[in-house]
Amino acid sequence: MQATAAKETLFTASGVEKSFGRTRALADASITLRRGEIHALLGANGAGKSTLSRVICGQIRPDAGDIAYRGKPFSIRRARDAIDAGISLVMQETSLAPDLSVVENIFLPELGRPGLPRFGEMRRKAEDILSRLGQRAQLPLDGDVRALSAAQRQLVEIAKALAQDADLIIFDEPTASLSPGEVERLFDIMVKLRDEGRALAFVSHRLEEVFAVTDKVTVLREGRTVAADVATAKLTQTELIRHMVGRELSQIYTERAPSEHAERPVVLEVEKLKSAPLVRDVSLSLHRGEIVGLGGLVGAGRSETLEAIFGLRRRDGGSVRLNGKPFAPRKPAQSIRAGIGFVPEDRRRQSIVPDLSVRENLLLAHLGAHRGFGLAYRRRDEKVSELLAMLGLPADRLLDASMLNFSGGMQQKIIIARWLMLDPKVILLDEPTKGVDIGTRSSIYAMLRAIADRGVAVLIVSSDFDELLGICERVVVISDGMSIADMPSAVLDEEKLTLLAAPRTSMERNVRFLRDLAATYRGAAFWGLIEDEKLFCLKVAVADQRAAPGFGDGAAVDFGETLIPAALAAAKSQFVAEADGGLNTLIVDVAGSRGHAMGAAGLVLPHDTEPPDAGQLAAVIKAHYAAQD
Amino acid sequence: MPLMTDKERPAMAANETIGTAYASPPPRQALRWLTARLEVRMLLLAVLIAVTLSLASPYFLTTINVLNLLDQSVVVGIVAIGMTFVILTGGIDLSVGAVAGLTGIIFGLVVPDLGLPVGALVAIVAGGLIGLVSGVLISYFGLAAFVVTLGMMSIGRSLCYIFSGGISISNIPESLSDFVYTKVAFIPMNVFVLLVLYLLAYLYLGYTKGGRTIYAIGSNAEAARTAGLNVVGYAILPYVVSGALSAVSALLLAGKILSVDPLAGNLLELDAIAAVVIGGASLFGGRGSIIGTLIGVFIMVMIRNGLNLMGVSPFWQGSAIGAIIIAAVLVERLVSRRGAR
Numbered sequence: 001m002q003a004t005a006a007k008e009t010l011f012t013a014s015g016v017e018k019s020f021g022r023t024r025a026l027a028d029a030s031i032t033l034r035r036g037e038i039h040a041l042l043g044a045n046g047a048g049k050s051t052l053s054r055v056i057c058g059q060i061r062p063d064a065g066d067i068a069y070r071g072k073p074f075s076i077r078r079a080r081d082a083i084d085a086g087i088s089l090v091m092q093e094t095s096l097a098p099d100l101s102v103v104e105n106i107f108l109p110e111l112g113r114p115g116l117p118r119f120g121e122m123r124r125k126a127e128d129i130l131s132r133l134g135q136r137a138q139l140p141l142d143g144d145v146r147a148l149s150a151a152q153r154q155l156v157e158i159a160k161a162l163a164q165d166a167d168l169i170i171f172d173e174p175t176a177s178l179s180p181g182e183v184e185r186l187f188d189i190m191v192k193l194r195d196e197g198r199a200l201a202f203v204s205h206r207l208e209e210v211f212a213v214t215d216k217v218t219v220l221r222e223g224r225t226v227a228a229d230v231a232t233a234k235l236t237q238t239e240l241i242r243h244m245v246g247r248e249l250s251q252i253y254t255e256r257a258p259s260e261h262a263e264r265p266v267v268l269e270v271e272k273l274k275s276a277p278l279v280r281d282v283s284l285s286l287h288r289g290e291i292v293g294l295g296g297l298v299g300a301g302r303s304e305t306l307e308a309i310f311g312l313r314r315r316d317g318g319s320v321r322l323n324g325k326p327f328a329p330r331k332p333a334q335s336i337r338a339g340i341g342f343v344p345e346d347r348r349r350q351s352i353v354p355d356l357s358v359r360e361n362l363l364l365a366h367l368g369a370h371r372g373f374g375l376a377y378r379r380r381d382e383k384v385s386e387l388l389a390m391l392g393l394p395a396d397r398l399l400d401a402s403m404l405n406f407s408g409g410m411q412q413k414i415i416i417a418r419w420l421m422l423d424p425k426v427i428l429l430d431e432p433t434k435g436v437d438i439g440t441r442s443s444i445y446a447m448l449r450a451i452a453d454r455g456v457a458v459l460i461v462s463s464d465f466d467e468l469l470g471i472c473e474r475v476v477v478i479s480d481g482m483s484i485a486d487m488p489s490a491v492l493d494e495e496k497l498t499l500l501a502a503p504r505t506s507m508e509r510n511v512r513f514l515r516d517l518a519a520t521y522r523g524a525a526f527w528g529l530i531e532d533e534k535l536f537c538l539k540v541a542v543a544d545q546r547a548a549p550g551f552g553d554g555a556a557v558d559f560g561e562t563l564i565p566a567a568l569a570a571a572k573s574q575f576v577a578e579a580d581g582g583l584n585t586l587i588v589d590v591a592g593s594r595g596h597a598m599g600a601a602g603l604v605l606p607h608d609t610e611p612p613d614a615g616q617l618a619a620v621i622k623a624h625y626a627a628q629d
Numbered sequence: 630m631p632l633m634t635d636k637e638r639p640a641m642a643a644n645e646t647i648g649t650a651y652a653s654p655p656p657r658q659a660l661r662w663l664t665a666r667l668e669v670r671m672l673l674l675a676v677l678i679a680v681t682l683s684l685a686s687p688y689f690l691t692t693i694n695v696l697n698l699l700d701q702s703v704v705v706g707i708v709a710i711g712m713t714f715v716i717l718t719g720g721i722d723l724s725v726g727a728v729a730g731l732t733g734i735i736f737g738l739v740v741p742d743l744g745l746p747v748g749a750l751v752a753i754v755a756g757g758l759i760g761l762v763s764g765v766l767i768s769y770f771g772l773a774a775f776v777v778t779l780g781m782m783s784i785g786r787s788l789c790y791i792f793s794g795g796i797s798i799s800n801i802p803e804s805l806s807d808f809v810y811t812k813v814a815f816i817p818m819n820v821f822v823l824l825v826l827y828l829l830a831y832l833y834l835g836y837t838k839g840g841r842t843i844y845a846i847g848s849n850a851e852a853a854r855t856a857g858l859n860v861v862g863y864a865i866l867p868y869v870v871s872g873a874l875s876a877v878s879a880l881l882l883a884g885k886i887l888s889v890d891p892l893a894g895n896l897l898e899l900d901a902i903a904a905v906v907i908g909g910a911s912l913f914g915g916r917g918s919i920i921g922t923l924i925g926v927f928i929m930v931m932i933r934n935g936l937n938l939m940g941v942s943p944f945w946q947g948s949a950i951g952a953i954i955i956a957a958v959l960v961e962r963l964v965s966r967r968g969a970r
Contacts, residue, residue, distance in 0.1 A: 355848035368857025
């Protein structure tokens with residue numbers, strides 16, 4: 001209600017610590033939330049965003065830390081306390097009861113109170129709330145929640161928070177399953193709630209959305225608050241990423257890719273793989289003896305890509321070739337017999353058979369590949385001994401009944417060995433070091449290296465970018481179900497990976513725009529970030545090969561390495577001809593709808609093409625970017 | 630009441646391999662391994678019950694009574710094999726009693742025309758087909774085993790009355806009775822069949838791809854699928870086995886009393902499930918053994934027989950059996966409590 005001036009502080013947390021077992025989720029986290037503000041809570045995978053938001057709403061009790069709410073020390077003992085105090089969480093995995101109606105769900109916390117529920121009154125209140133949000137038409141009040149779309153369910157969650165008259169509402173990755181139009185509508189609602197004087201926290205890793213809707217930003221890294229309460233408008237994407245990754249811009253642009261792997265035969269070739277809903281357009285190739293990483297954020301479609309390759313998930317399009325032959329398995333047994341191994345993400349759920357002995361677990365994929373009535377375990381005796389030696393496991397532990405008696409690291413090694421038993425050509429690993437302590441990780445890395453050296457092609461999914469860069473020779477980045485970059489690790493760092501992996505709702509629109517631009521003027525158009533004599537290319541579209549600027553999608557290059565060094569150095573919204581009289585380039589700094597920097601866009605023309613009016617064209621380009629969030 | 634110290638517990642758990650033919654122990658640990666084996670513990674329980682009953686009744690340990698015990702074990706014992714298969718996958722088959730009744734009636738109806746061998750084959754195939762239908766509904770279509778087999782139980786029993794007209798059929802050829810009581814190496818043929826089927830089931834579950842897949846499905850179907858095992862097919866198979874073996878037990882029962890009754894096999898499913906559970910199987914699947922089931926069958930039959938010998942009212946026998954089931958499972962749980970699940 002009361003705008004301007006200093007906004008009233010509603011909630012502060014400082015020095016919050018929380019450990020789960022040996023894992024430290026929060027080390028020294030703090031956040032300040034004010035009425036009339038939308039506050040972004042940012043961080044890389046595993047930085048502690050979700051943990052902190054669950055601490056705020058009382059679902060998790062912190063081990064240490066001071067929390068103050070409405071100016072008084074606040075100790076939340078259980079979720080009920082937070083609800084009563086007016087704190088609500090709108091979750092990414094919704095917490096609705098699918099078989100109850102919309103009204104019942106909105107007033108679900110009420111149903112937990114003594115006395116009979118008054119449905120008539122609830123209905124009226126629900127209508128009130130939705131009308132206030134301007135969303136009355138979006139929800140059938142008496143319908144079951146089961147039948148609702150993801151966006152509608154979220155609206156129910158928001159209405160539920162408002163029914164509790166929540167002053168503080170946390171949105172935990174609310175846009176993950178929404179379409180662009182639905183995201184817009186959500187942002188409208190968030191702005192409305194802010195203007196009513198509520199405090200909102202917005203957890204996301206979509207940078208564009210952070211710039212689109214938030215007023216302040218707090219960044220977490222490894223459980224610590226590393227940037228507190230910074231005004232969003234004062235930040236650039238690069239600065240934000242720097243906070244999230246925690247490194248200064250590193251200087252490893254120089255090294256070029258070792259090209260030896262190009263000469264090794266391609267074992268697995270994936271082209272335009274599609275598997276609804278998460279895998280939209282993934283292409284990658286694996287050479288013999290190569291370790292390739294599949295980078296991206298959680299939910300980008302990485303695991304699903306592996307499953308689609310392996311035959312655990314239906315494919316909707318695209319092709320996979322194994323040793324040059326088309327490969328479309330309908331079930332895992334076919335992949336296994338063709339020489340593909342798959343180590344899924346969740347060991348306990350997808351890999352370990354707890355009631356079988358270690359030996360039988362080790363031989364499980366053998367059994368899956370084996371045709372015939374018996375077991376043929378004996379045939380593998382030699383291989384078993386060999387693998388045991390590799391694992392450093394005494395032979396008598398084979399008889400242990402339960403894999404669960406081993407550490408996470410040893411379990412994982414046994415599962416990897418399960419696939420090595422079959423001498424695979426390709427092995428796919430999903431988060432191979434998840435739940436593995438640091439000490440054992442290096443032995444898993446060594447194991448993977450040894451596997452590759454034997455000629456196996458290894459594809460690894462990992463959310464730990466450091467790990468990905470450390471172990472992989474090449475990284476394919478997936479964002480929103482599309483592979484958007486394929487680069488040698490040597491030219492990448494965590495920052496670039498983070499930038500590439502960030503989902504870009506606007507990417508498709510921009511790609512179309514660049515293509516149009518290149519085609520219209522018969523040259524090449526690109527979009528990227530320019531910093532410290534380096535160009536980081538997000539996308540390039542070439543209509544005329546003569547105008548090709550000498551870098552590709554996802555490239556990170558020194559100006560000198562491109563064909564347009566002079567133009568890049570000048571970057572002054574007019575056509576700059578290169579010294580050798582080759583290319584003629586216009587580079588325009590672009591900004592989004594709220595004035596935040598979105599890098600630079602450029603048009604490259606061959607020298608014999610008459611350049612159009614630079615001022616007019618610059619205005620067109622700027623207008624395109626200014627129209628987006 | 631700690632049954633063992635914490636130090637011992639992991640070692641026990643580590644040796645808790647059930648029904649795994651591949652867990653042959655190093656000699657040094659042989660004794661400890663033996664006592665840790667579920668089957669061995671159940672066998673000790675069975676011996677304890679036998680000793681108690683022979684002390685309570687002088688007739689219990691006579692040759693005649695022992696042969697009688699074995700004879701009484703046949704019907705429930707054979708059905709319990711199929712039930713073990715089903716329970717190992719994490720399912721349940723409530724239809725076995727009704728299928729036994731129905732296949733008995735079918736046998737009684739076709740045997741005058743087709744003769745003994747073909748008639749028996751028809752009954753066994755019919756039982757297997759009923760199991761196939763249940764298995765496909767459960768494994769392929771993902772319906773709950775409890776619901777599907779409950780439905781099958783109702784349908785099967787209703788067909789019993791329809792096919793038989795509600796009365797017993799007693800034109801069973803006497804050659805069946807002769808066959809059932811032929812002596813093979815001093816034991817009657819029906820007991821011989823029981824033992825042979827247990828041996829086959831033991832070998833199948835321990836030493837074949839299908840058997841190990843059945844364990845893996847019950848223990849972690851998702852992992853089994855990822856490893857390339859045929860999860861759908863081997864989850865259907867146990868119901869087929871269960872249906873076919875229900876028919877076999879119906880045939881042996883028919884040979885014993887020379888008639889088939891629409892009510893035959895009533896509540897047989899409860900005895901079979903009880904035997905499997907007493908034998909140490911987990912109703913969640915993945916854990917259990919065919920030897921354990923056989924011991925479970927003997928325990929049940931011994932108790933019923935012993936109570937009869939001691940002149941305990943039949944009305945009380947249900948209570949006794951029920952208490953034994955719960956006690957056996959409780960003791961087993963206390964002894965082998967594990968962290969997971």
